[in-house]
Amino acid sequence: MYKIIFKLLISKIANSKAQFISLLLICAIGVAMYIGILDVSKMMQANAQTYFNKQKASDIEVLTPFEITQSKIDELVKKDNSIDYEKYNILDVKATYQEQEYIAKIQTNEKFNQPYLVKGKKITKDNECYVDTSNDELLNKNISIDLNGTKKNCKVVGLVDSPQYLSLKYRGYSSISSSKINLIIFTKNSFISDYFPKQYWPYPSKYNALSIYYPNKDNNNTFSKEYQDFTKDKIKQVSSIFNEKYLTSRDNNQGVDAFHTDSERIKEMAAVFPIIFFIVTILVSANAMTRNVQDDRMLMGSITSMGFTNKMVIAIYLIYSFLTTAIGCIIGFFVGFHLIPPTIIKSYSVLYLIPNIKIYYNFEVAIQAISIMIFLIILTTLVIAIKETRDSPAQLIRPKAPVSGKKILLEKFNFIWKRLKFLNKVNLRNIFRYKKRLFMSILAIMGCSGLLMTGLGIMTSVKPIISNQYTKIDQYMGIAYTNDMNNKQLTTNLNKFNKVSGIENSEASYNLNAQIKINNKNEDITIISPQNATNFNEMITMNEKFNDNSITITRKVAEKLNLKKGSKIKITYNDKDYQLTITNITDNYVGNYIYVNNESFRDIFNINNFNCIYFKTVTKNNSDVLKVLEKQSFIKVIDDNSFLQDIISKSLNSIENLVYIMIAFAGILVIVVTFSLTNINIIERTRELATLKVLGFYNREVSNYVLKENIIITIIGLIFGLVFGTYLHRYIMNSIEANDIYFITEQPIYNYIIAFVITLVFTIMVNILMERSIRKIDMVESLKSIE
């Protein structure tokens, strides 16, 4: 008996190869998408965690401008004697190689946060060092390090990544220069200990940094809530010994934190995708299985009439659908883990330096995906098979009466109906004949095209941010921050500033960081009050020119708080509330700002000074200018807009890669879904099509007859899909919304056109493919009388 079941199963598969494979593919895509997308953030985090474990990332870093004395450490150990720790040095220095000057940090940790050697060899001698991988031009070069006036040469023997500097964005500012750190040097303690800058280091001990590690904690996963709670507790404990402002826990490390946020964002952005994929998959497979079972009524009839029980017949179908689903799931499992996360992680690797990306099978996600898929498809099969076998064998061996013809609603509108061509009428009636299939097909196409639309939408929301912000809006190259300057100081400093060769233009302003409340949460907003309103228009292009009466707010905040011209906004600065009346709203994509004319600013905040200078440079390449500016003593910090632009564009590029994957998968889904639906449609109507052939319809006419229906159904699905995609895109953009980035949520008309054309082209491609099977329909075989 098992032999017979097995034989029937094999012949069943052999007879429905196309269906078997398309069902299998759909399962594979669904599972791959689910696994891939939902696992990306976990895999990113797992890779980071492995890296942390391997390099022994510390739990808490204490970085002080003071000495870390033994007595303090003793105190620490007294509180928790399980701790492990390492004292080391960390210094801001300048380094040079040939003429090039670097703003560097030099540090000596060896036990914790070990540098990971990417290229080169290990340090063996005192005068050897590593540098971070972003400075690979220095490998095997001798660099000169200025240690408090003493220049000491050091040979770079290796390039390293460090878990302390996960992101290039967050290496901090140097305390001895006004610029961002652009080089990290790792060396032996003995290299710098003799040269510790004595004038501001009057302490006997040479250590100003401490790594603390708790070996006995329950959870070492940096990205877990448990770990974060743990470090919060420990920070509290340690802060009684060291001032809290010198403490950073691993999860609060700026690079790690940014990495965490970015990785979670992917999940938020893409979570809807696998769900829709799942729904479409289930719709299509249910459709295919229904067809499959109905197709075999005769066979089932003869088996049951031979005395097999219905249960056995049902078993065949269950095994069949289990087989396709299982094979599909296995393929989906590997594609899901090997294709999607690595691609996305790779694109993030320009932002986050994690060596050795490895694939971790996240069985939790995989089991979720696979069990949902198998459960739903088996359930569908079971329901259908039970329903179909309920008929008696005698009924079964006769073909199921075709759905009887019915007039459709449109026929009631005689004035339209009578104008239609005869074959179009037939087409229309056929479309509405199988309501269930029509509904499923429309839903499936809607899902695919909606996803396509969403993918394209995310692309258009994300892409223009860089060009809009940094070419259309921001005209300045950078902002040089100074101490508060009164008018007299400002004049002197501006003079000096403008003398620097390469500076084209400059404009002083007072910038202060304040807070506003959005949905009861504090958000940062920068208040900018330029000295000269008219001139400031050359630095930033606003929708309406900035003038002496303007109080202009950027669009993101305006939309969040529902502000219009004339609305009042409450701002908190230094724990005091202020009220401003908005006169204008302006476009802005990165950051939240209020531009306040200087007179109102003085009135409201009672600040009469200036603290920064916006500047433009003559050429785009401003590194020489920056170098000169850095040496000006009155400048504290320079915000280089091109650096920011670079970082943000890298981060947006990563999102783009994700979107490409989504678009590609949505495209594949369109193909498989239309293939499967068309295939079913053709198999189901073989007899009808053969009849047309007998009547003398040419192959082309026969295909048109069926395929036109497909195209009409596709177009109906597409129209719903475009609407659905518009909303889905908006929903996703809202959910990934960063508080300081403004996304355009309107979709341009060409997105609709692209999604429409792509889906239709895919459908037509599938149709062309299907023409072959229509041509192959054998009249004699298909019309054989049932004897």
Place this chain on the structure above:
Amino acid sequence: MSYISINNLKKQYHIGSVEINALNGINLNINKGELVIVVGQSGAGKTTLLNLIGGMDKSNSGELIIDGNDITKYKTKMLTRYRRHDIGFVFQFYNLIPNITTLENVEMAKEVAIDPFNPKKILQLVGLEDRLDNFPSQLSGGQQQRVAIARALVKNPKLMLCDEPTGALDFETGKNILKILQAMSKQLKMTVIIITHNHAITEIGDHVVEMKDGMISKEYYNQHPKTIDEVEW
């Protein structure tokens, strides 16, 4: 020259590794306007012969000359054109398109014809003028077969091929159908070939062909074919 001239026509089927000779060298001439009854037990090769004459299937060897053209030499497209313009088919199980009405089923065939009859008139001829807007499922078997005949007729074919047209019908209804076919053949001077396993029917044919094991076992002409009302079975 005969309208249809069949010379040593052979057809083999392969079922798995077994070769079945469905037609074992058929020689047959049919004149224009004849009502031909092909009779034989199932498996005798009747349907295969009809399918070959109708251009639905291809032979392995031999000649099949219809109106001067050897259709065994036709490629798919030419065969389709031949079916489109020259042939009207009637099947045992009607093969109506379920989702369109009686009238529309007939109009469907009219779509591809060169010189079609008026569908409504044809339906009147087969006595279905009251059922134009009914769907196949709303008709009885006999009525459905009449629609099928109307569908075959509307194209104004040169050759009507009917495969067991009464096979699924009761006696009275079957008789009705045959009556229509006989009348058509006479009124429209149409060549009609009817396949049956019912020997009684042979009496209405001008030309009777008996088949056995893929061969013609007996062939004769009725000088005075009976009308269907005169035949009893």
